[in-house]
Amino acid sequence: xxxxxxxxxxxxxxxxxxxxxxxxxxxxxxxxxxxxxxxxxxxxxxxxxxxxxxxxxxxxxxxxxxxxxxxxxxxxxxxxxxxxxxxxxxxxxxxxxxxxxxxxxxxxxxxxxxxxxxxxxxxxxxxxxxxxxxxxxxxxxxxxxxxxxxxxxxxxxxxxxxxxxxxxxxxxxxxxxxxxxxxxxxxxxxxxxxxxxxxxxxxxxxxxxxxxxxxxxxxxxxxxxxxxxxxxxxxxxxxxxxxxxxxxxxxxxxxxxxxxxxxxxxxxxxxxxxxxxxxxxxxxxxxxxxxxxxxxxxxxxxxxxxxxxxxxxxxxxxxxxxxxxxxxxxxxxxxxxxxxxxxxxxxxxxxxxxxxxxx
Amino acid sequence: xxxxxxxxxxxxxxxxxxxxxxxxxxxxxxxxxxxxxxxxxxxxxxxxxxxxxxxxxxxxxxxxxxxxxxxxxxxxxxxxxxxxxxxxxxxxxxxxxxxxxxxxxxxxxxxxxxxxxxxxxxxxxxxxxxxxxxxxxxxxxxxxxxxxxxxxxxxxxxxxxxxxxxxxxxxxxxxxxxxxxxxxxxxxxxxxxxxxxx
Amino acid sequence: xxxxxxxxxxxxxxxxxxxxxxxxxxxxxxxxxxxxxxxxxxxxxxxxxxxxxxxxxxxxxxxxxxxxxxxxxxxxxxxxxxxxxxxxxxxxxxxxxxxxxxxxxxxxxxxxxxxxxxxxxxxxxxxxxxxxxxxxxxxxxxxxxxxxxxxxxxxxxxxxxxxxxxxxxxxxxxxxxxxxxxxxxxxxxxxxxxxxxxxxxxxxxxxxxxxxxxxxxxxxxxxxxxxxxxxxxxxxxxxxxxxxxxxxxxxxxxx
Numbered sequence: 001x002x003x004x005x006x007x008x009x010x011x012x013x014x015x016x017x018x019x020x021x022x023x024x025x026x027x028x029x030x031x032x033x034x035x036x037x038x039x040x041x042x043x044x045x046x047x048x049x050x051x052x053x054x055x056x057x058x059x060x061x062x063x064x065x066x067x068x069x070x071x072x073x074x075x076x077x078x079x080x081x082x083x084x085x086x087x088x089x090x091x092x093x094x095x096x097x098x099x100x101x102x103x104x105x106x107x108x109x110x111x112x113x114x115x116x117x118x119x120x121x122x123x124x125x126x127x128x129x130x131x132x133x134x135x136x137x138x139x140x141x142x143x144x145x146x147x148x149x150x151x152x153x154x155x156x157x158x159x160x161x162x163x164x165x166x167x168x169x170x171x172x173x174x175x176x177x178x179x180x181x182x183x184x185x186x187x188x189x190x191x192x193x194x195x196x197x198x199x200x201x202x203x204x205x206x207x208x209x210x211x212x213x214x215x216x217x218x219x220x221x222x223x224x225x226x227x228x229x230x231x232x233x234x235x236x237x238x239x240x241x242x243x244x245x246x247x248x249x250x251x252x253x254x255x256x257x258x259x260x261x262x263x264x265x266x267x268x269x270x271x272x273x274x275x276x277x278x279x280x281x282x283x284x285x286x287x288x289x290x291x292x293x294x295x296x297x298x299x300x301x302x303x304x305x306x307x308x309x310x311x312x313x314x315x316x317x318x319x320x321x322x323x324x325x326x327x328x329x330x331x332x333x334x335x336x337x338x339x340x341x342x343x344x345x346x347x348x349x350x351x352x353x354x355x356x357x358x359x
Numbered sequence: 360x361x362x363x364x365x366x367x368x369x370x371x372x373x374x375x376x377x378x379x380x381x382x383x384x385x386x387x388x389x390x391x392x393x394x395x396x397x398x399x400x401x402x403x404x405x406x407x408x409x410x411x412x413x414x415x416x417x418x419x420x421x422x423x424x425x426x427x428x429x430x431x432x433x434x435x436x437x438x439x440x441x442x443x444x445x446x447x448x449x450x451x452x453x454x455x456x457x458x459x460x461x462x463x464x465x466x467x468x469x470x471x472x473x474x475x476x477x478x479x480x481x482x483x484x485x486x487x488x489x490x491x492x493x494x495x496x497x498x499x500x501x502x503x504x505x506x507x508x509x510x511x512x513x514x515x516x517x518x519x520x521x522x523x524x525x526x527x528x529x530x531x532x533x534x535x536x537x538x539x540x541x542x543x544x545x546x547x548x549x550x551x552x553x554x555x556x557x
Numbered sequence: 558x559x560x561x562x563x564x565x566x567x568x569x570x571x572x573x574x575x576x577x578x579x580x581x582x583x584x585x586x587x588x589x590x591x592x593x594x595x596x597x598x599x600x601x602x603x604x605x606x607x608x609x610x611x612x613x614x615x616x617x618x619x620x621x622x623x624x625x626x627x628x629x630x631x632x633x634x635x636x637x638x639x640x641x642x643x644x645x646x647x648x649x650x651x652x653x654x655x656x657x658x659x660x661x662x663x664x665x666x667x668x669x670x671x672x673x674x675x676x677x678x679x680x681x682x683x684x685x686x687x688x689x690x691x692x693x694x695x696x697x698x699x700x701x702x703x704x705x706x707x708x709x710x711x712x713x714x715x716x717x718x719x720x721x722x723x724x725x726x727x728x729x730x731x732x733x734x735x736x737x738x739x740x741x742x743x744x745x746x747x748x749x750x751x752x753x754x755x756x757x758x759x760x761x762x763x764x765x766x767x768x769x770x771x772x773x774x775x776x777x778x779x780x781x782x783x784x785x786x787x788x789x790x791x792x793x794x795x796x797x798x799x800x801x802x803x804x805x806x807x808x809x810x811x812x
Binding site for chain 2: 004006031032117118173174177178179180181264267268270271273274343345346347
């Protein structure tokens, strides 16, 4: 039965984790996402589904708890905000290197350094290009509503296990702190130990009963063999790029101009489309839902149709690079962004759009 | 319809929870809603504000910089948000602690002596419900019945015994709200709900 | 091969044999290193407890990074210092499993100090095997937190100086203050008596972890003859003369 509630994005992450049968959450408090751990502790899922919830001593410990949990085939998750995600970089690299599935949420705040606790999207490069050392990728999902904060938890676990890779939900302080209506999914059962032992038999550490021992590791000192492993990873990434691109368009059918924005910036972008359409601009919005894999193809197609593109993001210009690559600079593509925790108003974005593309 | 509302005051005045109850009332009315708070250290003793949007269509930006209605509960918020009310919009304020009263001539202005009432009634905890009553009186986008439902949904069950006192405070606010200035043709408590809709 | 090295092994002369759970992989450890002996003890304990199908080991970064090649159980190889964080989640998510970490002094007492202390303080029901050889073996003999005062390493060419590097880190003593730890012991594998004692200690630690008594911490004061630039025999003697006085053997806590 559908259950409609008014909830914060952060609170709904906790609900969604429990409901999709997550086995363990390990996290460390940091604004603006501490409600995730707080909500889990309030809901006490260990008394209902048996889900483990633990406040770790650091983000470093938390991500390595994910590594340990994921190594045993369990569905594990953490959440943090930008500075904490930096501390998780090493662990993410090990998870990718050991081909382990897990879900990591980044409710972004402004940086660099300790920065601000206000919303930002300045971790785009970090999430999509280099989440850690060694040239690995993560699937990156960018929710733009509280409902998507809910829906993407289950999706992220499905993708993580499908490809045996870390999956990041890249959110920000706006979506994390905002309340909206949300339809909560039904309670899914957690995987049984028997199910894990059977379905993850060739890699998970479930005890070597009935099979040879499994080893979860990311070390391989032989360059040739390690190159073969890297090529295997790259083949996995090509597969992901072919099959997992997700995006949404708003009024692009007849668009002469294109706005590209993700997450909370896409909400602002939708309002800009409304304002522009009222004044006769045929503006459309493309919202990447997966930031990696990036919707390169759809943007390439639209770049043949429109006269110009504006990339809107709460950073000094990161998304714009992928937009220019995708559009192959066929039409002028500009960046508009605010940094340091400032959320741009729809009005100022619209003015910037008009300045670039006067009638 | 679409109503973009800012509620602003001191942390501890119940600004965020009033916004949540308003938003939940919107949910009970079948509307789309967003509730976007200011967050961080400013909550503790400093100013706090929340943007609530009620709409019968999908809401795009949860962050807006001009408002149909501003509910202002201290001077800093008056200074910040009076200029951000859309022409023809509504400003509701509690005169307690206000040293510079609103000056705009192109918006409707209402006063609610919620602090004074709560002090007199000896129950400061219902202060924000008095303000909510004033808001739904002058800008009736949610019905009183749905406001009660939103209240019950927002409060944890362990404090549901306080529901009658909170409901009474909403009714008190509806009665106590005073009209300071009405821009002709725009919203008043007697006007139909769509009077402020743009 | 000269005649004097020709030794014939007869079954009736066998006192020890290769534990069933050690694999046939050729060990990468230097001759004289304590790791091989401790690996054998762990393999014997797991075998004797009959838990080879339900034990998960966590290997560190350091010489024992490839410990997983030598004992025939499920293993994960952790990031440097993070073994106790891995083990925490493994055990909490799989309470029926035996989970242990195997870590050196750099891994456990330098970069991983935080993870070690907090796992112990939470009383995770795991066993921690701590190999203390007072040096970084794998990276080429640099100073460890446990390096003795005056001891020469690649990064203390004139010997460890207290004014520059502080004191040898007695982490086992420090951990005794944490309520989550039920068993802390310091052992060595320098002679047959101590090998047998060390095995008993490992078994006790594993049993306490499986019984849910909290964390067990088994330190093994070990040799690194390559890092110390001594022959295996000299290294054993040097350990007895210099390491054991600073890191005295025996139980530090048993509740």
